[in-house]
Amino acid sequence: MTISPRANRGPSAAPENRAALIGAARMIFATRGLDAPLSAVAKEAGVGQGSLYRHFPTRYSLALAVFEENADELESIAAQEGSTLSDVLRAITAQAIVSTAFFEMIEIEKTDDAGRHLIDRISSVVESKLPAARAAGRVADCITTEDVLLGIAMLAGALAKTVHDERPAVATRVWVLLPFGPD
Incomplete structure (x- = not known):
């Protein structure tokens, strides 16, 4: 509209x-x-x-403003009592299905301080949920935060090459291939 x-x-x-x-x-x-x-x-x-x-003097500054809200949402989910790594990964998946631009921008700009800041925020969210996922037997002890971030990057890469209507099914297939995907 x-x-x-x-x-x-x-x-x-x-x-x-x-x-x-x-x-x-x-x-x-x-x-x-x-x-x-x-x-x-x-x-x-x-x-x-x-x-x-x-x-917003640059495209990047506008994109950061948009995507800061995505990171806010993930932090809010992680802060909820009883939330799990699966809850966070489901939210990330939902964001990626709607728009892969968030993840594309992070990948492109991860050497920039502001882009690095977004990655650090997502990394902190994932890291905060890993111990409970390990304790529940949901995630192997050898899985690190970096492994989960790599899985998220793989998801975003696959979805970026997928027509919108097929993204939910492709996201499910990506997570099935990884040992820590949302249940």
């Missing part, structure tokens, strides 16, 4: 514009990929390109 441009309300509209840009970018990146034109994001958000670039 395209939002009609609003009258310029000046600085008071900044938080609303930022939220609209992040929401529009999430949708555009999910449907058209991380390389989608930023003009499409501005148009979908109902703001001018000047507003887009005031809030």
Whole structure:
């Protein structure tokens, strides 16, 4: 749904514009990929390109804002009483099915401090759930956080090459191949 441009309300509209840009970018990146034109994001958000670039001077800064919300969601799930590694992996899978752009950006930018920060957040979430998964016999003692992150990268790679409608079935197949996939 395209939002009609609003009258310029000046600085008071900044938080609303930022939220609209992040929401529009999430949708555009999910449907058209991380390389989608930023003009499409501005148009979908109902703001001018000047507003887009005031809030997000680069594509990367916009993508980070979108994907910080994904990391927030994973941390929230991990913080819930009784949540498991399987819960986290199911949430990651759901995010990857909707859009592989999050995982593509992390892979591309993992040497950048901000990209590294996202990887570190996901790594911390996984690491926080591994001891309980090991204790429950769900995950072998030899499986490390890096192994799980590699599995997530494998999932994202497979889904990036899969048409959207087939992604859930492919995700299931990927996790069946790995000894720590969600149950």
